[in-house]
Amino acid sequence: MKALSTTVFYTCFILLLFTSCSSRPVMIACVGDSITAGAKHKKQSETAYPKVLDKLLGDGYSVVNCGRSGATALKRSNFSYWNCNEISNVFALRPDIITIKLGTNDSKPGNWNAERFKTDYQCLIDTFLSIKPKPKIYLCLPVPVFDHHNFRIRGEVVAHEVIPIIRSLSEKNHLPLIDLYQPFIGKAALVPDGVHPAEEGAAFLAKILAQQIKE
Structure with missing residues (x-):
């Protein structure tokens, strides 16, 4: 009887431990x-697309916003993601999934260099893949630029240079690609300042991400 009680105890303990680890x-x-x-939002902590994505995915997921205004994938730029605290936050989280949505600020005249962008973006992928356990990485194509005069963002560079490079890196590294460019075509109203999706646009973007992540 004592042996049976001990067996039951250890069985319950193992089940409890497994449940705790898998939760x-x-x-x-x-x-x-x-x-x-979530720049330009009145309550960006509530309406930025990572927050909306967190709500859409539900209890089985936890989404953390590691975005930084002005950031680039380029190491040598006016404001590189490599020099932001957010990149350290990503490592501290040890996430299961990472979505990378960079390239918009890289298109600025003082930043852009196609060869360095490809090299530095690849380096960013390799750096994140060094996290243990290895995360699944989604590469996101930038949202279209509707006003080429705002923020020195060059829409033609985004469309014809940034996007092809990200596509090629997706293929080279066998990483899933999320197209945030084509779904926004014809939806300039969602991006009132020409660059930043407003609250409704962020919700639209989050739905695209949620669909891809759940596949």
């Missing part, structure tokens, strides 16, 4: 720039 939600880190951070 950790899927951790998602959203790497990006001001669009990720």
Whole structure:
């Protein structure tokens, strides 16, 4: 009888331990720039797309906003993501999933260099893949630029240079690609300042991400 009680105790203990370990939600880190951070929103902590994504995915997920306004994938730029605290936050989280949405600020005249962008973006991928356990990484194409005069963001560079490079890196590294460019075509009203999706635009963006992540 004592042996049976001991067996039951250890069985319950193991089940409890397993339940505790498996109850950790899927951790998602959203790497990006001001669009990720929720710039221009009245309550960005509530309406930035990572927060909306967190609500859409539900209890089994925990989404953390690791966006920083002005950030670039380029190491040598006016404001590189490599020099932001947010990149350290990503490592501290040890996320299961990372979404990378960079490239918009890289298009600025003083920043852009196609060869360095490809090299530095690849380096960012490699750096995040060094996290243990290895996260799943989604590469996101930038949102279209509707006003080429705002913020020195060059829409033609985003469309014809940034996007092809990100596509090529997705193929090279066998990483899933999330297209945030085409779904926004014809939806300039969602991006009132020409660059940053407003609250409704962020919600639209979050739905696209949620659909891809749940597949």
